[in-house]
Amino acid sequence: MTGMELQNDTVINVAALLREPMGAARSLDLHLESLPLDDVLVARDFEGQIRLTRLSDDILASINGTTAVELECQRCLEPFIQPVQVKFSQEFRIAYDVRTGAGLAGETEEEDEEFEISANHELDFREPLRQEILIELPMRPSCGENCPGPPQVERGDEDESIDERFAALSALLDDE
Ligand SMILES: [Zn+2]
Numbered sequence: 001m002t003g004m005e006l007q008n009d010t011v012i013n014v015a016a017l018l019r020e021p022m023g024a025a026r027s028l029d030l031h032l033e034s035l036p037l038d039d040v041l042v043a044r045d046f047e048g049q050i051r052l053t054r055l056s057d058d059i060l061a062s063i064n065g066t067t068a069v070e071l072e073c074q075r076c077l078e079p080f081i082q083p084v085q086v087k088f089s090q091e092f093r094i095a096y097d098v099r100t101g102a103g104l105a106g107e108t109e110e111e112d113e114e115f116e117i118s119a120n121h122e123l124d125f126r127e128p129l130r131q132e133i134l135i136e137l138p139m140r141p142s143c144g145e146n147c148p149g150p151p152q153v154e155r156g157d158e159d160e161s162i163d164e165r166f167a168a169l170s171a172l173l174d175d176e
Contacts, residue, residue: 005029006050010126017054018098018121024054030065035130043067043084043133050125058091059117061125067133073143077151080143084136090128092117 006012006028017026032046048065064087071082095116096103106114117123 005031007031008033010035010129011122011124012050012052013121014052014059014117014123015098015121017052017059018094018117020054022054022056026052028052030063032067035067035126035133037069037130037134041069041071041134041137043069043130046129048086052123055091058093059123060089060091061123061128062089063087063125063129063132069133069137071137071141073147074140075150076143076148078143078148080141082137082141084133086129086132086136088128088132090115090125092123095119096121 017024028050030046030048030050035043035046037043044067046065046067048063051062053060067084069082069084070079073080093106093114093116094104096119098121115128
């Protein structure tokens, strides 16, 4: 079971695994160049593994890996690269019989949030991985120990000329 890998894709065909008995498993190496997390944030260079285990009603996907997300430091407001590590498992319900193609009823009606294996017997771990990376991001992003702190207003020639004008103005006001 070596040499299997998934490059820049989050969809895996599990038809063969579905035909195997409970407990059968597959492992794949994962490489994702980029994974958009929301309108602004993107996870880059995700490297990890996914292990798929055939259960009775689900396939359990266990993912671990590392990625990097560019965030803005809350103190100095400069962008920096935040390394992120994820390790989680997600069940994908077997929604279609692999032999007959018939749809299988879910356990309860209330589980719209659960992930399913498609009619093509494909499993897409993009959404659970996206959610998991977002959860792992720090609430208060910081570029680290060497953060220069809040940005200072640079005092250049322009500022000096403004100061001179203010000085002239205040002198004028003093005269009145
Ligand atoms: Zn900073």
